[in-house]
Amino acid sequence: MAVQKKVDVVVVGIGWVGGIIAAELTKAGLEVLGLERGHLRGRNTGDWMENKFDELRYAIRGELFQNTANETWTLRHNLSETALPMRQLGSFLPGTGLGGAGVHWNGQTWRFHPRDFTMRTSTVDRYGSAFIPKEMSIQDWGITYDQLEPYYDKFEYMAGIAGKAGNLNGQKIPGGNVFEGPRSREFPVKPPPDTPTAALFRKAATDLGYHPFPGPTANLPAVEYKNPDGITRGQCNYCGFCERFGCEVGAKADPTVTVIPVALKTGRFKMRGYSHVFAIRNDGKNGQSVLYYDAAGIVQEQPADVIVLAAYVFNNVRTLLLSKLGKPYDPVAGTGSVGKNYCYQTGGGGASGWFKSKKFKRYMGAGALAIGIDDFNADNFDHAALGFIGGGSVTSGQSGARPISSLSVPPGTPAFGRDWKVAVRDYYDSVMGIGFQGESPAYTTHFLDLDPNYRDSFGNPLIRIAFDWEPNERKMIAYAGTKTLELMKAINPDIIAGGPGSLPAHYDSSVYQSTHNTGGAIMGADPATSVVNNYLQMWDAPNVFVVGACNFPQNAGFNPTGTVGALAYRAAEGILKYRKTGKALV
């Protein structure tokens, strides 16, 4: 094993988190090395122009995603079941290579609600502790919305997020999301206008007394935006090849066109590709180095003063477990915290409407081009009589109808043959949907650990996921379906599908739902029940920072990237503070 030259900071994974932290630390004068398991990609945005409009290559075969032949995950629905591997990608699509999943994301950029950060306390205050199911292990975050607001602001101005504030310094503003926490200033970029389907949604929601607003988007609708780092990006083409694709014009904020170039420009950021980190060498008090496989599969050691785990949820947790750093969560004894509170995103409860005489040009679109209401998210509505906790965002978007995946026919249409073919033609461009993206509360039996049976191509155990749908979420989705149906009825298409939503008998790892996996290295105020403090610094090793959606104690009813970005800026500040004191920050 070769030992590489020591650096100030080593960052494991160069996506949004790694890119932000690298940019902030190198600007402050530190030497940072990024280790990326995948290709350093080397593509400029123009390279995407030549061959990116290829639904099969990117959206279906998944060129930008983790290769499950080398490394996958196993799933069990309960603790008595033997976990089985996900033998191909399905439920979620983590990225690989420079920029990570930040290259192929849609760009929906939310802030979580103030209540989301104090979920247990807020729920107990409003409904009493008996309202929380016994197995539900929701926790407060150890940080408040107000504390995190400056970091949200920083991320949004760096990425040029477009939207309309609904709450400026406590003043509610119609037209924005009036349920959001107070913003210190308006979005950096004005939102795009309504598409024809968004206009239908806006009218229906307004007529019903709800509060529609444009979805916050990282797909730049302005002609140009120059961010505080001096990076200029151009306007979105609405090409419709957004999620699962790279952006050919850099209009979608992604790490490769924002923070990574800023870090590289300092001359203090170095990147090493095909460097697959699997462990932190440590003495139980601090990390000394990271161990990784190089392109030849040979183990290398990289010492650093500060170690930052900035990979996707599963790999951050797996690295801690393989390093024996922190105490693994034990669901039976209720001890330990590494792997605890794995959560997801609860989908379902949507409605669809087909029109006989309208065409929407659905092939045009952008990943985050949407309108929504927040009236049924979080605790924005009274749950007392409903018997469940949580809610979700209701949105209707136009993200681009790539044809293989976007044929939509009314219920009752045959699955093949002439009648199906007729419906395919009649409705491909004449359908709109209303979706619900629900919260995923934590449970004592939902967690991550190392699988005893299955290994990756290097011989290390895979992450084992314990997860299933619980009664609380089933009730939530049933309720959500009645609300999206109400909206769709008000829009009044010729044919409607909707009604009380339902979840399958078990969580299905083979069907795409959402790449919003969270938890396993959660933040909190108590070392006994969390892995990191509110600077994302490990309680058990002050020179190790673990950052990402793995920090969420439970998942909110919004896409996670805005909050991930905010936490990355918070962590960067914490690392700079730690460099001065050399101590635990909390």
Added chain:
Amino acid sequence: MSDEVPSKQLSRRKLLQIGAVSMAGAAVAGRLPAAEAKEKPTKPPPLRFLTKWEFALVVAMAETIWPSDELGPGARETGVGYYIDGQLAGGWGQGHRFYLNGPFFTPADSGHGFQIPMTPSDIYRAFLPSVDQYARTKYGGQYTGLDAATQAKVMTDLRAGTASVALAGSTAFTSTDFFNLFRQNVLEGMLADPSYGGNKNMAGWRYVGFPGNPMRGGADYAKWIFNSKPYPFQYKPAPMPQDVKGAM
């Protein structure tokens, strides 16, 4: 494409480079009008995975999913069989991204997806004879020889899982699983970029009204997406931009 190529200035080699040779074979000679050139039978591309017999069955089954009629060409005419053959021969069909490490178990409950040590090409090879056997036993003839209505009945049985054909026991990989896999492959063959061998002349895109390469009109979607006016692509979709210098 052939009538857009200034054939007099282009060598056959150049045409090969831009991938226009099969359509442009006649145009190169500079004598035959385009319409006549289209009628001239072209030699089918070689099969890379499927046998001739398997290919005929795949094409017939694909035609049952997406039939040819007066509304537009179906799977046979648009090359879906060649698309599927190419996919089975390539990385996906060979399971390059499939995790195939053991041990294998029959799942105790739903939600675990494929749990068998087979690649898509293995599955096609193992399943196709069973489909034909089922057609002969239940409906009295090879699938390719049945009339369209009876072929649809076979397909309905496969989809419903009532066809007594399954791999590795009754639950691990059912005829419903095969139907879903096959139908997905047919949709891909109809609607993927023509460079993959299907969607010939962009017939699938023309049929549903998908314009293909969004840059063909000069990246002008921003002018159209926020209004209700019809986009004037006039059913002349375009494939991905091709890097001519790097082709072949």
